[in-house]
Amino acid sequence: MRMYDLIMKKRNGGTLSDEEISFMIENYTKGEIPDYQMSAMMMAIFFQGMTEEETLALTMAMAHSGDMLDLSDIQGIKVDKHSTGGVGDKTSLALTPMVAALGVPVAKMSGRGLGHTGGTIDKLESFEGFSTGISEEQFKKNVNHIGISIMGQTADLAPADKKLYALRDVTATVDNMSLIASSIMSKKLAAGADAIVLDVKTGSGAFMKTEEDSFALAREMVKLGNGAGRKTVAVISDMDQPLGYAVGNALEVKEAIDTLNGNGPEDFVELCLTLGSYMVVAANKAASVEEAREKLIRVIENKEALEKLADFIEAQGGNREQVYHPERLPKADIIEEIAAPKAGYIERIVCDEIGICSLILGGGRETKDSEIDLAVGLVLHKKVGDKVEAGEALATIHANDRGKLEAAKKRFLDAYTISDICVTKKKLIKGIVTE
DSSP states (O other), X not given: OOHHHHHHHHXXXXXXXXXXXXXXXXXXXXXXXXXXXXXXXXXXXXXXXXXXXXXXHHXXXXXXXXXXXXXXXXXXXXXXXXXXXXXXXXXXXXXXXXXXXTTOOEEEEEOOOOBSSOOHHHHHTTSTTOOOOOOHHHHHHHHHHHSEEEEEOOTTBSHHHHHHXXXXXXXXXXXXXXXXXXXXXXXXXXXXXXXXXXXXXXXTTSSSOSHHHHHHHHHHHHHHHHHTTOEEEEEEEEOSSOSSSXXXXXXXHHHHHHHXXXXXXXXXXXXXXXXXXXXXXXTTSOSSHHHHHHHHHHHHHTSHHHHHHHHHHHHTTOOTHHHHOGGGSOOOSEEEEEEOSSOEEEEEEOHHHHHHHHHHHTSSBSSTTOOXXXXXXXXXXXXXXXXXXXXXXXXXXXXXXXXXXXXXXXXXXXHEEEESSOOOOOOSEEEEEOO
């Protein structure tokens, strides 16, 4: 088998067999197929597309290119949640203890953030002493003992995807539905869960800007998950404005704790309950999403989910007291309000720009080696559809550097559009894809 022949076959609109795709991924991962040939293949795929069968074969080949996490030692049906990312997306922090409190084992691999804000691991490191650098044995033991554990993604998990993504990033071949879906799902399948619930974002702060593209990606990923024998559901949710009110690592942790205390923002609570309901049903802990939702509300009300978060933080070296006393989490030195320049209704928030404000303050990474300031960020007071008076606070900004604060403040004000006419609030959940 020669890579040259496979490139020509795909360039001419042919369909690659499972064996040809396995050969290509295995030998590219080993370094035996050079970047220039794989670049040509990615461009051929970009223009010619892939069939459902090819996309599944590519996903499975990438999933099997390194370690496949074996979670069979963990009792029960393991359900994983994946978000395509967005601004203020702290969902895992509140959602995982909620479902774990109902006996759904959560064995999750998460990453650090590169961009606007930190990833789940960065946010969790707001807790003094918390570490995701635990062994696989400890990871499984924690899930069996307390129902939840989160560890850092290993270098050997779907290594083909890491190589391919880096290549696609510099060859203008990122934006292809089959390649995007297989990239996400290869990592999820390698992480070993029995069922997967996907949170596919749509809007200005999402990877997919239009609902049409978001639904197309959701359908593609659900087909791949189900085709690989994992029960998969996708929820399409709005990311035309930040999720909840807090943007920034420790600030988002505080908002997740508020949520587990029954005081969470309406949109954030709704998303956690929706995703959580499908996770609980997938784990056979409820017969319907309605029953699952009621159970999730109960574990918030009786504080079982909050207790579960404290147990999880403590099991991974963190200070559980900070769960009960979030005021002890990292705090910024400068806290100021950003005033509305005029009265009216919030018509639009350029979501990405709010994320960039957090990045300017030091809450995200410009490069892999950037240091994150866990204390900085913003807490919004007004979102789309809200009425505001001139001089009223649009947000509170948390900073440790006066120059960065001024730069972020200017950018923030440019991201808000205030209208004279009443604006309809956006619908958070756009739809569910189950097959």
